[in-house]
Amino acid sequence: MTSDFRSAAHDAVELLADYLEGLSAREVWTPMPAAAREELLTRPLPEDGTELAALVEAIGSDVLPYPMGNGHPRFFGWVNAAPAPAGILGSFAAAAVNPSSAGGDHADVHLERSVVRWLAELVGFPHPAGGGLLTSGASMATIVAVAAARNRAAAELGVNVREEGVAALPPLVGYVSAETHSCVRKAAELLGLGSRHLVTVATDAAGHLDPEALRERLRTDRAAGLTPFLVVGSAGTVNAGVVDDLAALADLCAEEKLWLHVDGAYGAFGRLDPVSASRYAGLERADSLALDPHKWLGVPVDCGCLLVRDTEQLRGTFSLVPPYLRDDAAGGLGWFSEYGIEQTRPFRSLKVWATLAAAGRSGVTADVTRCCELARELGRMVEEAPDLELLTPVETSIVAFRYAPAGADAETLHRVNVALGVAVQERGRAFVTGTVLNGQEAVRACLLNARTTEDDLRVLLEECRAAGQDLR
Ligand SMILES: Cc1ncc(COP(=O)(O)O)c(C=O)c1O
Missing domain, CATH: 1.20.1340 (dopa decarboxylase, N-terminal domain)
Incomplete structure (x- = not known):
């Protein structure tokens, strides 16, 4: 054998x-x-x-x-990275060892604590011991974070929601923007909060959640007797890579005693790009931060991460230790399964360790910076093209634009741009996906591969143009 x-x-x-x-x-x-x-x-x-x-x-x-196509330097679809070779080795070795990284005294568990700390250091988030865990992805990290936020709010209202359920609570109101990722709504629905109680706050023209609109809405909601509990900011929206004013959101959440969750699934690592770094000020003040090593870092799927400021909020929400699991080799920190939903947990930390150790901080920084430079270059190329329109300034490494040749009427532009992404994909030379931004059909190119070249960007635009002409 x-x-x-x-x-x-x-x-x-x-x-x-x-x-x-x-x-x-x-x-x-x-x-x-x-x-x-x-x-x-x-x-x-x-x-x-x-x-x-x-x-x-x-x-x-x-x-x-x-x-699927990710791995190719002209794959710009969704947020799917090329696998890092070191991460592939890590996945293979992890499967051979095959522990459950729920807890205990074996290498995988201790390595997970280190790589979670490394991830926190990379994005500049404080890291109390036990202040985070690896998850299947950012959707799961978000469910874990929103559950902790809900339970903290319930405790402040004197309700033990673990015992009494959400029926014992008044509606808890969360605040998002139209650009917030759909995983937040899924989490709210799943946790019994109801998507009706997620308020969509206005954004500015570029797609940043407007802190003043949020302040005003909180004022009117409190005056109406509602119970705000959560604000979700984005450190890189999926449509256009826009980073919310996290410092303003952190100020407001501190004043209003609300849980600030930051979704950095795609974009948190953009903080490593010197040009983009200042946009992330305030990220370190969030109560929780979701990020995805399986996106920009190229760690093979699946691998998300949740970081939190107050570890007891997680443990208080999830810890449930039946007698057969009593064992604490982690010096009082307990098992990872006390901080999230999964009991049997895969050895994700080996592929994260391998990916980060192979590149080092400098390698990761160089790759992220290169992707952001490429995105800014693509943005310039789109702006200079007479038949393309940049839909929002480039902030990180996602570029949202549409095919918009002079003289085309609105109905034609809509029809062409709805079909543009798939038409480009089917031509085989580049892969880009569609979205709707500010009510307009668009395509968005997500740059996660530092081996993409300027020539690849030119091919992408040639393909968009050629597919656009065919569709007209
Ligand atoms: C901004 C953002 N948040 C959350 C998610 C969900 O992450 P996951 O697919 O890892 O669950 C994504 C996925 O693309 C995303 O781009």
Whole structure:
């Protein structure tokens, strides 16, 4: 069995190294042939086993020819990074060790405490011992943060929500903007808060949540007897990479005694770019910060992280230690499973450690800075193009724009831009995705790959232009 594994694993390494080396020479993405799709969808459960060597071959023939496209330097879709080679090694080794990183005295648990601290140091967030944990992604980090915020607010009202449930609470009101990621609404719905009690506060033209509009809304809501408890700021919105005025939000939350959650899933690491850094002032004053190593850092999926200022808010919300789990090797910090939802937890920290150790702080900073420079360059190229329109100034590494040739009427522009992202994808030379920004159909290019070149940016714009002309 072990010798089979050794030889198949060597084959797998060759296969995957070839795959990674060949990525940039192939089309970014192509629709799957119907027969290949059908074969995967209807594959029967095998009655008998298969040799490991044959499994490696099947990965080569059935999976690797049809990738999502992230990994290619002209993949600009959603927020999906190329996998860092060190992170791939970390994932592989973690699967071989296969602990549950819930707690106990084994390497994975202690490594997680260190890498969470490293992540906090990178983005400039204070890190009390036990002040964070790795999660499946930012959606899960947000659920954990909003649960802690809800329970703190409930405790202030004299309600033990863990015992009595949300029915014992008046509606708790949270404040977001139209640019806040949908995972916040999911969390509010899931935690019984009701999306109706998430108030959408106005933004300025660029998409920053307006602190004065928030102040005014809090005043009227309190006068109406409502119970505000949470403000969500963005450290990089998904549509356009916009960073809210976090210092103003932190001031307001301190005055009003509200929980400030910052969503840095995509953008928190943008703080490492010297040009962008000052936009993040105040991030360190949030009660909680969600960020995603599986985005800008290129840690292989899945890996999110939640950082909090007050560790007891997390432990008070989630700790539930049945007798069979009593064991504390963490010097009073307890198990990670006392700070979040998962009980059996994967060894995520190894791929984070490997990715960060391979690049070092300087390597991560250089990559993030390069992506931001590329985004500013793309923004300039869009502004100079007579048939393209930049929809908001570039703040981090996402560029939102639309195809807007002179003379086209509003109905045509709408129709063309709705279809533009997919039309570019299908042409195979670049991959960009669509969105709606300030009510306008747009595409947005997210730069997460420091190996992207200026030529790649030119190809992206050529493709948008060519697809736009076809659609007209
Ligand atoms: C700004 C922002 N917040 C939250 C999320 C959700 O993160 P995840 O997909 O890791 O759950 C995303 C995903 O793209 C995002 O861009």
